[in-house]
Amino acid sequence: MKIVIDISLAVGNRAGIGNYSYNLAKQLAKIDKKNKYTFFPFFCYIYHPDFKNIPLDFSNPNCKLKYKYLPKEWIDYLWKESIIPKNDIIGDCDILHSTSFCVPENIKSKLAVTIYDVSFVTHPQFHQEANIQHCYNGTKKAVEKADVIIAISEHTKNDLIKYFNCPPEKIKVTYLGYDQKIFRVIKEKNKIQNILKKYNIKKSFIFNLGTIEPRKNIKGLIKAYSLLDNKTQNQHDLVIAGGKGWLNSEIYSLIKETNLEEKIKFLGYVDENDLPYLYNVAKCFVYPSFYEGFGLPPLEALACACPVISSNISSLPEVVGNAGLLIDPNDNQQISEAIKNVLINTSLRENLKKKALLQAKKFSWELCAQETLSIYNQLLT
Numbered sequence: 353m354k355i356v357i358d359i360s361l362a363v364g365n366r367a368g369i370g371n372y373s374y375n376l377a378k379q380l381a382k383i384d385k386k387n388k389y390t391f392f393p394f395f396c397y398i399y400h401p402d403f404k405n406i407p408l409d410f411s412n413p414n415c416k417l418k419y420k421y422l423p424k425e426w427i428d429y430l431w432k433e434s435i436i437p438k439n440d441i442i443g444d445c446d447i448l449h450s451t452s453f454c455v456p457e458n459i460k461s462k463l464a465v466t467i468y469d470v471s472f473v474t475h476p477q478f479h480q481e482a483n484i485q486h487c488y489n490g491t492k493k494a495v496e497k498a499d500v501i502i503a504i505s506e507h508t509k510n511d512l513i514k515y516f517n518c519p520p521e522k523i524k525v526t527y528l529g530y531d532q533k534i535f536r537v538i539k540e541k542n543k544i545q546n547i548l549k550k551y552n553i554k555k556s557f558i559f560n561l562g563t564i565e566p567r568k569n570i571k572g573l574i575k576a577y578s579l580l581d582n583k584t585q586n587q588h589d590l591v592i593a594g595g596k597g598w599l600n601s602e603i604y605s606l607i608k609e610t611n612l613e614e615k616i617k618f619l620g621y622v623d624e625n626d627l628p629y630l631y632n633v634a635k636c637f638v639y640p641s642f643y644e645g646f647g648l649p650p651l652e653a654l655a656c657a658c659p660v661i662s663s664n665i666s667s668l669p670e671v672v673g674n675a676g677l678l679i680d681p682n683d684n685q686q687i688s689e690a691i692k693n694v695l696i697n698t699s700l701r702e703n704l705k706k707k708a709l710l711q712a713k714k715f716s717w718e719l720c721a722q723e724t725l726s727i728y729n730q731l732l733t
Contacts (some may be wrong), residue, residue, distance in 0.1 A: 358448075465499075
């Protein structure tokens with residue numbers, strides 16, 4: 353088979369889609385020596401110079417990276433204009449795997465499309481209009497034109513059926529994974545101290561990671577933290593990592609209103625190699641998101657034996673299982689009480705750490721790649 357995979361978001365400050373496409377490509381190159389792969393960062397407006405140095409395993413002679421620079425207007429026209437065969441652009445292939453809601457017209461190959469979530473339908477208030485239109489149109493086209501849709505959770509599959517009337521038999525579920533070499537229990541105290549010094553973290557902390565946008569419910573987390581007593585706040589800062597997203601001005605205003613500027617720290621984007629040290633030393637990881645297609649940060653925290661407090665809705669119970677405390681993201685008091693309980697109850701914290709490692713073992717990027725390869729094979733049989 354000749355397989356082309358869009359990895360447009362796999363470089364730079366990778367977030368959810370970028371982590372998925374990068375790790376899928378990395379593992380496919382590792383486990384599959386039979387089929388031929390072309391990894392294609394096609395879209396100029398997210399083209400990044402680092403593509404030339406992307407750390408994929410090109411020791412596999414069947415894998416290659418193909419990139420070209422074209423003006424954005426050309427790319428938009430070439431990709432969206434239905435009369436132009438897309439194989440003239442991407443080359444001859446048996447399967448095109450779209451990973452960024454960009455579904456082409458007039459494709460001669462089999463088409464696989466990964467859909468992560470439909471929060472742009474269920475929670476449009478958390479998105480900018482341009483993003484809603486991009487994701488909605490891409491998902492609608494995927495349902496109409498794709499030979500298979502890969503959903504990253506059962507919850508996403510059910511939402512595709514509910515909101516887009518997608519035939520269930522068209523959807524295959526492959527869970528995401530994590531890098532076991534990076535996200536692990538770390539005992540090197542000197543390295544941990546170096547990371548804490550790097551980010552100017554000087555005392556015990558409650559940790560959160562995610563793009564700073566409304567869907568992640570950072571406001572709810574801040575309100576829950578504000579409900580903790582002064583002694584607990586003085587002992588434990590709230591540390592929030594993640595790149596700036598959108599519609600987040602109210603978050604920073606809330607911190608000023610609650611007089612928590614000295615106790616809440618924003619780290620910005622944190623390099624993936626630094627994250628495990630933060631997970632390892634954090635007292636707990638709190639993820640009160642309103643909606644997730646999967647939820648990689650809670651899985652990474654579990655793999656580092658960090659006690660997890662997570663929302664009890666969307667896909668998150670699939671990821672966390674019984675290895676964390678599940679809370680109602682709309683109930684700030686409940687979130688606050690869960691945090692306090694983990695902080696003061698040593699027995700609970702140790703029990704959650706043990707369960708965390710067992711739960712994390714159920715997921716891996718290698719398994720994700722194996723299941724995706726199986727889907728490719730089914731497409732051509």
